[in-house]
Amino acid sequence: MSFHPPERTLMGPGPSDVNPRITEALARPTIGHLDPEFIRLMDETRDLLQYAFQTENKLTLPISAPGSAGMEACFVNLIEPGDTVIVCQNGVFGGRMKENVERCGATAVMVEDDWGTTIDVDKLASTISENPQAKAIAFVHAETSTGVKSDAKTICRLANQAGMLSIMDTVTGLAGIDVSIDDWGVDAAYSGTQKCLSCVPGISPVTFSQRAQELIQNRSSKVQSWFLDMNLIMGYWGEGTQRAYHHTAPVNAIYALHEALTILQTEGLENSWARHQRNHNALKAGLEAMNLKLIVAENDRLPQLNAVAVPDGIDEAQVRSDLLNQFSLEIGAGLGALAGKVWRIGLMGYSSNPTNVRLCLQAFESALIAQGAKLPLGDAIAAANALYAA
Ligand SMILES: *Cc1c(COP(=O)(O)O)cnc(C)c1O
Secondary structure, three states: OOOOOOOOEEOOOOOOOOOHHHHHHHOOOOOOOOOHHHHHHHHHHHHHHHHHHOOOOOEEEEEOOOHHHHHHHHHHHHOOOOOEEEEEEOOHHHHHHHHHHHHOOOEEEEEEOOOOOOOOHHHHHHHHHHOOOOOEEEEEOEEOOOOEEOOHHHHHHHHHHOOOEEEEEOOOOEOOEOOOHHHHOOOEEEOOOOOOOOOOOOOEEEEEOHHHHHHHHOOOOOOOOOOOOHHHHHHHHOOOOOOOOOOOOOHHHHHHHHHHHHHHHHHOHHHHHHHHHHHHHHHHHHHHHOOOOEOOOHHHEEOOEEEEEOOOOOOHHHHHHHHHHHHOEEOEEOOHHHOOOEEEEEOOHHHOOHHHHHHHHHHHHHHHHHOOOOOOOOHHHHHHHHHHHO
8 A cells, every 4th residue: 555644744853844846846757867967957956055055165966865974974084093083062963973983983072062052162272272183173053952053153263273174064054044165164064955955855965175075085095985985976976977877866856956956046045044033033932922931042043943941840742742643743852961851843944934833833832721831822823923023
């Protein structure tokens, strides 16, 4: 029997709701991955990714695997056994960076900050001066596990001043907030399709600076991953019409990514960021009208990922299950240090719209009242509406 998924509204930490234009693109006929028309599509996709990342980097392409593979691609290509990498950790994904560094045979020097707070750049600066031998600084721009944005521009400036590479996770950042690869001087960055690009999961856009590309081409040891070796992938995704077969690109998923990026370019990066901010502001107003609080300090909040403190006396999991069963609405639970303490409400890409904000507020109101909370009916939506009307 065929599988027919339920219709959900996706307001968790990803995947986000997929724009129907993208699912329509996905269903177009499959062509060969070395067909001249597909090669033209690859070139256009690269140009569109350069737009999204705000970079002129030639080595900008989608890895044929999810965001975690983009992460791995950055580490295995740039880090060699014996290297030292400074890893900033203020949530789940910094911990995975540490894992990656160690599996490359390198040493991770950790700069740890509390979950829910931004990366402390002063602490990072002193770690840099204590470890001048470090080759790279790795950090998460948009920590999806906590809803925190870190100061990527300053972190990359510190890396550049120290002559170190910068490796940035912007899986949740791209298209939701400013990601300025060239302006900030980022050496390697990776993202994902299923967050603010609102595309189907399974592809990871990556970009490497000229300096990073040269380093990869002049490594003293082979990249331990054959599949993720950028020296080989360059021959497949690189310039010109001669493309060497490396693997079979997920042809239809690339149609989908191309459509997602076309939608982004048509809207415009700045407009996309402004839309994410506006819907965040409305959601926040509505949550506050129900006495719910965001855990992240105002200046460090990601508009696309809202971590909300679970009030005393409320069953966190029951709220999520009411949302899912009664409203077909998915939100995220807390991870790691925040498990059981927060809900994570995503407003990513196509999911970041006023209808979703109102649905989410209405669903929360209903779920909280079901657990005995005394809330004046309708206040949350009225607060959001006032924001939209302003
Ligand atoms: C989602 C996410 C990833 C992993 O992406 P997958 O596509 O799930 O592999 C990595 N880093 C961050 C910050 C994320 O939000």
